[in-house]
Amino acid sequence: MTKIRSGLRLIAVSAAVALGLGSVSAAGDTEAEETLRLHLGSYGTYFEYSNHGEPIKQKITTAHNKKKDCQLNVNGPLAHLSGSDYGPGMFKESIGINSGDNGRPCGWVKETEDLTLSLGDVPDALQVALDLELKGDVRVQIVLSHGGVPAGTFEVRSGGGIVPGEGVDGSTKAPFTATATTAEPIANCLNGSANSGINDNCYVTIIPLGPFDAITFKPLSGKMSLEGGGDYGKKKGKDFETVFTLVDYDGWLGCDDETNSVTIEGSTVYGDITRLQNTDGSDCVPKPYNIDVDVEADTLSFVPHDNPGAPQPSAYQAMLKFSPAAATMSFTSLLEYDQDDDGPLGFEDMPWCIGNPFADPDAVGSIDTSVIPAGDTWCVVSESTDLVGGGNIRTTWNVVGIGDPKFR
Template sequence: MTAPTQMGTSHWRISMTKIRSGLRLIAVSAAVALGLGSVSAAGDTEAEETLRLHLGSYGTYFEYSNHGEPIKQKITTPHKKKSCQLIDVNGPLAALSGSDYGPGLKDGAIGIKSGNDNGTPCSLVDPTEDLTLSLGDVPDALQVALDLELKGDVRVQIVLSHGGVPAGTFEVRSGGGIVPGEGVDGSTKAPFTATATTAEPIANCLNGSASSGINDNCYVTIIPLGPFDAITFKPLSGKMSLEGGGDYGKKKGKDFETVFTLVDYDGWLGCDDETNSVTIEESTVYGDITRLQNTDGSECVSKPYNIDVDVTADTLSFVPHDNPGAPQPSAYQATLRFSPETAMIPFASLLEYDQDDDGPLPFQIMPWCTGDPFAGANGSINTTVIPTGDTWCVVSASTDLVGEGEIRTTWNVVGIGDPKFR
């Protein structure tokens, strides 16, 4: 079985190796995959699921890609002469809304259709206005890369939300809106880029805000702590437009479209009794995974996860994902059962793992814990009971007679980090 993939994510697997009366080991896979990672728009595109906003000479649309046939949502304006107000802004992939008469589109730029001429109607958002883009029937976003056109002494407040609840506030500055000593400076040459994270929420774009073409554009990446399904732009000074690569031309436009990187999670794991565990059982495969308190005593931040069972392969995969910019020193406890086995020697099965996840080191037998991992651990595990050089250990194992000549082993294990087990 192949565990669910996530860019920058490691996996771990557990499998039972069966020993029968001096015969060779016969392996039957029973995998549990764990991973930590962040999604990067410039990373492993094979693992990405995206929603792209394209605004250029060869099309005006949203495009959803999930490794199947891409789905497009056209963006259109009324068929009235000189009108630039958007219609059909509540599509299946995304919706646009805003103040005044709502969103408008002109010359490859989305702004607000205002009641008066604020520069260029429809293509700009000014300090009296706001523009919101909401995701539709697609997974939540984990981060976004924005093609922004910035005019004047710009300070744009960008608020992310999830289910109507704020999920992060950021600020993009340009020109005279930049305050010396505040924020993280972006690149100094075109194409201009900048990045804002929860730890560093102010991005300084060093583009020429009085220029044209790509020189007044800034490609801004926003990386929050958690997922979001809506983004609101509110200029505090200056003006801005939301664009989709059109100013960069046909050759480079695809590289500078506004792109939401999406992740479809099965659920979330916190560290309290109501949110810290997930159980799955299909046929003979059973797994109960509990997230414990962080090993360093730091505040627990919920982690999304994916979980899956392959009954034919006798596997269970569980992949938690760290929020970008906020890696958690997490610890886990797992109870696992797989298909019954015919065995003459109880407890002869072994767990093996690869500590460096597909690295040069070979798989090795997972050791038993040298003591009680929960003694004095303040809700986590005492990592000193894991033998030196290892990151996981077996707490206990038990066998039950489930049929004539068949036994079933239940494994209880604890560990940290993100190696691969089998």
């Protein structure tokens, strides 16, 4: 984060900031996260999208005929299921692959089979909590993708599929849980093997580096089912549904004149943030971004998100103006930032550039990154302070940087 400190007085950023593109949310906002939930239980079989309004449901039904008794046709506005053999199938409260056999095999995904769940007309997901039923010496490869581009590969292991010294162990008592991240992509589920209630289930949370819109399950050994809280009963089932946590972007930034800027207007901070050409001269791929105002922390955060599997060496220029509600006695101001976004202890003064970043850019239309002092990712090109109406002080900052800029 970056903050403006004018003199000894911290300038608060108003919640009334209006954006030319997208929207602003303030800290303390009681809106819940947007989610897509898969519920498979005694009181319904459906996907449910929470959109800060009336929830939207998409029912899940089987074919209900002798030849395709367990076959699913899930292709609605919220989600789509696909898979190998005859495609996805369902037995009671378990989704698997329809291998052509009747009965329970429809509720399993086995070796050589794969099952894919794709998001529909909902925002991308940032993470997912999966209710998985696991049987045997399980090793399930889980591949996330975004727009068909791989966004992360993870593995869930159970029973004899667990290799000592590999992966992160989950909980040792029911309800069994485990977590896989990009840094630790193997999750070991220490669930039991008995086919009774929740004892063979594992609630696995997958946290990738970036957003995704599809997830594919590929058992390397053993077998698995995708479930939605049904084995946990009516009281606890809601807590163990398969849940995608979604992110709703405020906009997208390209590198051309029509798509490369976001404008912040009014209140105590305003100006423009512009994406420049990539520093290595590579083709520009549009990036989604979010802007948030946290009134309590006095922060303005601008966060572009890399496309998974295709990171962009982006450069930015920001022209920001800060106007406190009342003038201070000093025109001296400092710009501080937390380039790693690791909290108040990480804040430091943003340094001045040691040269003109536009004189000899690394690539046409970009900046000269060598003018950014070592150890920093942003620098100040110029700053001016003047009096505005009512004797208020206004500071204008011209800054450039690489990576993901975050201001306050």
